[in-house]
Amino acid sequence: MRSLRLLFGLALLVSLCSCSGEVPQPAREAGSSESAADHNEFTLIPVTLALNWLPEAEHGGFYAALSKCYYSDAGLDVEILPGGPDSPVIQRVATGRVTFGISNADRIVLGRAQQAPVVGLMAPLQHSPRCIVVHEASGIESFDQLKNVTLAMSDAPAFSHYLRKKLPLEDVKIVRSTGSLGQFLEDPRFAQQGYVFSEPIVAAEQGVKTRALMVSELGFDPYSSVLMTSESLIEEDPELVRKFVEASIAGWKDYLADPQPIHEQIQQANPEMPVAVMNAGFESLKPLCLNGSGEFTGTMTAERWQTLVRQLEELELVESGQGKPDDCYTLEFLKAAN
16 A cells, blocks of 8 residues: 555645745755744744655644644744655754654664664654554464464564564565555455554455554554654754644644544645545554553653663664663653643
């Protein structure tokens, strides 16, 4: 499914907000910076947000902040840049080519280990949506029953290394995932990596009943769709970062309360993502965003980052001491927003 979406939006620059009083600004050039403290009531500061994939429900809160003008009310002229497979979001943020980016926590740790000075600011998805999708007719109900199937799974993501280490995968033939569900829909003995609020819903739309095996239940549960920026921006313009984080949190709270209009906005940005799929998937997405009290905070904990770094070290994806948990994230702007 995701490969089909590449036909649309890869070069799309999305600006959905049309607030009165906003003065359009040219896109920020690579490496340029302007302090939020310098703007006046007639000027908005150009800001870019690079997504890790094409616009989907996992980005809903950021689109809500844009369409409801929370960004412009904070003095920011935000442009959302769609991503795609292997989008170099970490590199673009680290080098200042974009102001902010979206990535999963494990990729932030891997980036830091490669000297990319990126820092997580907020975690909209407190739990990973990553799953292995199997046919209900296969009889597979748990990971220990995942055997005698073909599994479409990418080699690159850390979760795939984790599965290989933790599971026997008896008589499992692993093939490279293309993102397409075509073969999965035709073969009951075919399993597929996916996000719980996306691929299972798309399959159901095609009349195929599935079961999602959550990777988080195996113990690999990195924060997902993490908002990040560069160390240099935090040092040079903390006020801009604060404004963006606060507006993003407000957007996420609105999105989780009323997703339908935001799904319609996202569908405009990504025509291959049906509103019906996002609406159905939202029931699986929302619980991943809330804490034990049913609240959205976007917060992060040292324990979770420490666990993630240790797991990546055990998988030999990061050398011991390369990924320092305290360098990977900051709560400075969350405390102000919450």
